[in-house]
Amino acid sequence: MILAIFLVYWVVVSILKKKKILEKYNISTFGPVLMIRTEKGLNFLDRVAKSRRFWRIFADAGIPAVFAGMIFMFVLIILMDIVLLTNPPPPSDLTKPQNVLLIPGLNDWIPLEWGIIGLLVTLVVHEFSHGILCRVEGVRVKSMGVLLALFPIGGFAEPDEDQLMDRKRTGRIQRVRIFSAGVISNFIVAFFSFALFFYLIGFLSPTVAVMGVYEDSPAYGLVEEMSIIKEINGVRILTPEDTEKALENSQVLEITLQKGDEIKTIQLDNLAGPRIIDVHDGFPAKEAGLEKGMIIYSINGIRTYTITSFIKVMQETRPGDIVEVRVYHNGEFSDYQIRLVKHPSAETGFMGVTVEDQITGMRIVHSSFVLTWLRSIPSHLSSVQGWLAIISMPISFRGFGEETAVFFLPNGFWEDKGNTIFYILNILYWTGWINFYVGLFNCLPAIPLDGGRVFHETLSSLLSRRFGERGEEISMMAGRLLAFIVFSSMAMSIIIPNLPAIHGG
Numbered sequence: 001m002i003l004a005i006f007l008v009y010w011v012v013v014s015i016l017k018k019k020k021i022l023e024k025y026n027i028s029t030f031g032p033v034l035m036i037r038t039e040k041g042l043n044f045l046d047r048v049a050k051s052r053r054f055w056r057i058f059a060d061a062g063i064p065a066v067f068a069g070m071i072f073m074f075v076l077i078i079l080m081d082i083v084l085l086t087n088p089p090p091p092s093d094l095t096k097p098q099n100v101l102l103i104p105g106l107n108d109w110i111p112l113e114w115g116i117i118g119l120l121v122t123l124v125v126h127e128f129s130h131g132i133l134c135r136v137e138g139v140r141v142k143s144m145g146v147l148l149a150l151f152p153i154g155g156f157a158e159p160d161e162d163q164l165m166d167r168k169r170t171g172r173i174q175r176v177r178i179f180s181a182g183v184i185s186n187f188i189v190a191f192f193s194f195a196l197f198f199y200l201i202g203f204l205s206p207t208v209a210v211m212g213v214y215e216d217s218p219a220y221g222l223v224e225e226m227s228i229i230k231e232i233n234g235v236r237i238l239t240p241e242d243t244e245k246a247l248e249n250s251q252v253l254e255i256t257l258q259k260g261d262e263i264k265t266i267q268l269d270n271l272a273g274p275r276i277i278d279v280h281d282g283f284p285a286k287e288a289g290l291e292k293g294m295i296i297y298s299i300n301g302i303r304t305y306t307i308t309s310f311i312k313v314m315q316e317t318r319p320g321d322i323v324e325v326r327v328y329h330n331g332e333f334s335d336y337q338i339r340l341v342k343h344p345s346a347e348t349g350f351m352g353v354t355v356e357d358q359i360t361g362m363r364i365v366h367s368s369f370v371l372t373w374l375r376s377i378p379s380h381l382s383s384v385q386g387w388l389a390i391i392s393m394p395i396s397f398r399g400f401g402e403e404t405a406v407f408f409l410p411n412g413f414w415e416d417k418g419n420t421i422f423y424i425l426n427i428l429y430w431t432g433w434i435n436f437y438v439g440l441f442n443c444l445p446a447i448p449l450d451g452g453r454v455f456h457e458t459l460s461s462l463l464s465r466r467f468g469e470r471g472e473e474i475s476m477m478a479g480r481l482l483a484f485i486v487f488s489s490m491a492m493s494i495i496i497p498n499l500p501a502i503h504g505g
Contacts (some may be wrong), residue, residue: 009032010031010032013029013032013034017029022034026038026143033147033148034147034148035145035147035156036145036146036147036148037143037144037145037158038143038144038145039142039143039144040144041144042141042143042144045128045131045132045135045141045144045157046135048132048135049132049133049135049136052136055132055133055136056136056177058184059133059177059180059181059184060177062180062181062183062184062187062188063176063177063180063184063454065183065184065187066180066183066184066443066450066451066454067454069183069187069439069440069443069451070443070444070445070451070454070455072384072387072440072443073440073441073443073444073451074444074445074482074486077444077485077486077489080489080493081489081492084489084492084493084496084497085496088496088497089497090497091497091498092497093108094395095493095494095497095498096108097494097498100490100493100494102115102119102434102437102438103115104116104118104119109394109395109398110394110430110434111398111399111401111426111430114399114426114427114429114430115430115434117427117430117431118427118430118431118432118433118434118435119434121189121431121434121435122186122189122431122434122435122438123146125182125185125186125189125435126182126183126185126186126438126439126442127144127156127157127182128144128157128185129181129182129184129185130156130157130159130178130179130181130182131144131157131159132181133177133178133181134157134159134164134178136177137170137174137175137177137178138163138169138170139159139160139163139164139170139174139178140159140160140163141157141158141159141160142158142159142160143157143158144156144157144158145158159178164178172457172458172460172461175453175457176454176457176458179450179453179454179457180450180454182439182442182450183439183442183443183450183451184439186435186436186438186439186442187435187436187439189431189432189435190431190432190433190435190436190439191432193428193429193431193432193435194378194428194432194433194436196428197425197428197429197432198374198375198377198378200421200424200425200428201371201374201375201425202375203410203411203412203413203414203421204371204408204409204410204411204421205238205408205409205410205411206238206239206366206367206368206370206371206407206408206409207228207229207237207238207367207407207408207409208228208229208237208238208242208243208364208365208366208367209226209227209228209229209364209365209367209406209407210223210224210225210226210227210228210229210257210362210363210364211225211226211363211364211365212225212362212363213225213361213362213363214275214358214361214363216293216330216361217271217360217361217362218268218269218271218360218361219266219268219359219360219361219362220361222266222268223257223266223362224259226259226406227257227258227259228257228258228259228406228407229255229256229257229359229362229364230256230257230258230263231246231254231255231256232246232247232253232254232255232256232359233246233250233253233254234254238368239366239368240306240307240308240366240368240369241308243305243306243359243364243366244305244306244308244309247270247272247305247306247359248303248305250270251269251270252267252268252269252270253267253268253269253270253272253359253360254266254267255267255268255359268359268360269360270360271295271297271328271359271360271361272305272306272358272359272360273295273296273297273298273303273304273305273306273310273328273358274295274296274304274306274307274310274355274356274357274358275293275294275295275296275355275356275357275358275363276290276291276292276293276294276295276296276327276353276354276355277292277354277355277356278292278353278354279291279292279352279353280352280353280354282352283341283350283351283352283353284338284339284340284341284351284352285338285351285352285353286352288325288336288337288338288351289336290325290327290336290338290351290353291329293329294327294328294329295327295328295329295358296310296325296326296327296353296355297326297327297328297333298325298326299313299314299323299324299325299326300313300323300324301324306357307355307356307357310355314348314349314350314351315346315348316348317340317348317349318340318347318348318349319340319341319342319343319347319348319349319350320339320340320349321339321340321349322337322338322339322340323337323338323340323349323351324336324337325337325338325351338351365407367407367408370397370404370407371408373396373397374397377389377390377393390433390436391436391437391440393433394433399425399426399429399430400422400425400426400429401426405419405422408422410422444486445479445482445483445486446479446482446483446485446486446487447479447480447483452479452482452483455479455482456475456476456479459474459475459478459479460472460475460476463475
């Protein structure tokens with residue numbers, strides 16, 4: 001459907017170009033891409049650029065971040081190539097071609113409305129910064145505008161290239177400032193957006209939500225999906241620890257649930273425990289006869305009410321231990337003896353099952369896990385893994401959309417403000433992430449990206465001291481090589497995972 005719309009759009013663009021209608025409005029085309037220019041805002045650009053000292057200090061202070069991003073991204077590209085060539089990943093949502101593009105609504109991970117806001121802020125900030133530094137360094141800006149290919153895909157400040165590349169008029173450090181300005185501004189916007197985002201999530205409280213109800217359970221027909229468990233046996237439920245406390249030593253559970261404005265209380269037998277959703281081939285649980293759907297009621301006589309208590313018990317075991325596992329299934333209790341093997345990623349025992357939390361047939365999710373993870377991210381940014389987590393955040397968390405916001409309760413100042421805090425959080429999250437990602441991407445040492453131009457100017461300056469004019473040529477050749485590596489790597493990341501021949505298709 002999207003492809004059909006895009007083809008219709010391209011045909012319309014081609015007709016308008018042929019009839020020279022676009023020229024009348026100072027619009028250029030490059031295939032399906034429209035370059036829409038305007039001179040509006042240039043006077044404002046001049047006024048902002050009057051604080052030349054401030055903007056030069058701003059650019060000079062941010063240049064090291066551009067080189068740090070350049071090294072980080074290039075190393076990431078090389079590591080990606082190694083993986084693609086030695087152990088190519090199979091086709092998946094991550095390897096779909098449309099997910100390489102930051103186009104809201106087309107990219108599976110970026111929601112349309114919040115993505116558009118974040119992308120527009122990113123483009124305006126990036127290109128406006130280039131324009132400001134051009135004026136600071138005395139380079140004329142002919143126009144500003146936006147690049148459209150059905151959706152906004154970029155913005156631009158169109159400098160006078162003759163003045164920009166005139167070696168006598170504009171020095172290397174001046175050009176480096178101009179080329180770096182967009183990336184630096186994107187990083188700064190990302191920093192403040194994320195800082196405010198992580199501050200505001202402190203005003204959210206978690207809940208325990210019912211994600212589904214099993215048809216073979218006593219709760220079926222009594223509890224609706226997406227209900228919130230408010231209390232169990234008079235204990236307010238927010239975290240796994242609350243759930244454990246409420247479930248302990250109770251044969252019957254009095255559960256208060258809320259969905260929308262409706263609140264009701266039901267009574268159920270206490271059949272809480274991790275439900276087996278997968279039994280792995282070649283591991284002891286399979287050999288012992290455990291099956292999907294069984295509830296792990298206890299291990300060695302210790303009641304396992306939730307995944308938390310299940311993990312706690314299993315962490316005390318070692319490979320070779322024999323454990324007594326009591327399960328509940330089809331209305332009956334059964335006991336199994338299982339000799340554990342080594343856990344694939346730890347020194348503890350492992351039986352070979354995947355489980356999920358449930359309470360008497362209600363499949364539950366603790367949103368506190370999401371809040372704990374989000375709140376932990378800033379503390380991990382001293383490591384490479386932390387920065388990789390930021391890059392891949394949308395894969396794990398797509399913001400506070402309608403489907404997820406219901407699992408969190410605003411408190412403090414925001415308690416009576418409805419969904420306002422979620423709207424603000426979504427704007428901050430996507431503005432921060434898209435600015436960060438676009439800034440990093442533009443750090444890549446590949447012309448025409450900003451990082452490529454910064455790399456060329458810097459390398460030319462270093463080589464010219466030793467090789468004279470020959471240094472410029474060597475720098476250009478190095479730039480072409482890096483650009484080839486970068487863009488061919490991007491092409492491989494799309495092509496290789498989707499080649500049927502590689503995966504036996």
